[in-house]
Amino acid sequence: MYLLYSLRLAVQSLWREKWINLLSVLTIAAGLFMITLTFFVVYNIDLATKRLPARFSVMLYLNDGLSEQETGNIVSQLKKNNAVEQARYIAKDKALEELKGVLKNADYILEGVDENPLPASIEIKLKKESVNIASVKKVAAEIKKIKGIAEVEYGEQFLNSIHSIKGMAKAGSLSLIIIMSAGVIFVCYSTIKIAFYRRKEEIETFKLLGATRGFIRAPFVIEGSVLGIFGGIASAAAAFAFYYVLFYKVTATIPILKILVFPFETFPALPVAGLLLGIGGAVIALGRIRFS
Secondary structure: OOOHHHHHHHHHHHOOOHHHHHHHHHHHHHHHHHHHHHHHHHHHHHHHHHHHHHHEEEEEEEEEOOOHHHHHHHHHHHHHHEEEEEEEHHHHHHHHHHHHHHOOHHHHHHOOOOOOOOOOEEEEEEEEHOOOOOHHHHHHHHHHHOOOEEEEEEEEHHHHHHHHHHHHHHHHHHHHHHHHHHHHHHHHHHHHHHHHOOOOOHHHHHHHHOOOHHHHHHHHHHOOOOOOOOHHHHHHHHHHHHHHHHHHHHHOOOHHHHHHHOOOHHHHHHHHHHHHHHHHHHHHHHOOOEEE
């Protein structure tokens, strides 16, 4: 009975100030939608770095004139390294053949080249746990000591850039999520505080009748919850619209964007996040109001 009465008071208050509350819901939805977009970007950056080990390789260019036995010894030494998962020898002719395959639409680049300019090489794949800047540098340093290897190439600058981007994206997204969450809480806080002072006379009457603080506060907490939930639902609708436009319209024009993945778990999470932030804003507002 107590809860139903509090719910009725909350609904009456929400309807009485419907335009202010609608504006609050839209503002909350905008903040949560920004959080969704941030999470979408970071999710895909993280996914791309997780896929990196499967595609990452280290190229070892060999000295000219190595015998088959010397080459075999190098491959054997590489396979003994705990960080190496696979080692593949690429002969000079095979390397040229692969290059021609890559340059099939620009084979004029190789016109006039009589001799094979490419050295024999070994492509190694590292174990998943070893694909990080520190481990790759350590492995590269160890491999350089092997006799017969002229050069080790693993795209150091690219690897550094990928991990720097991931670090900056996570730090930036965390800051933005905190700011947006604080903004949503502030909207709920301000809306509930305004509603409280507009109902000051009604609240004074309840106090004279012996109403407890819990009884007085309950409708406002419910109001904050409702604002948060509806803001979350509206942001989920906006997120779905974003998903539909990106994956069904934009990708038809820009196919490369099909590699992106949308985290569907955000849809049910948004109303829950809105509820929690709405309650948080209401509790903070009521905590700063003097009831005496």
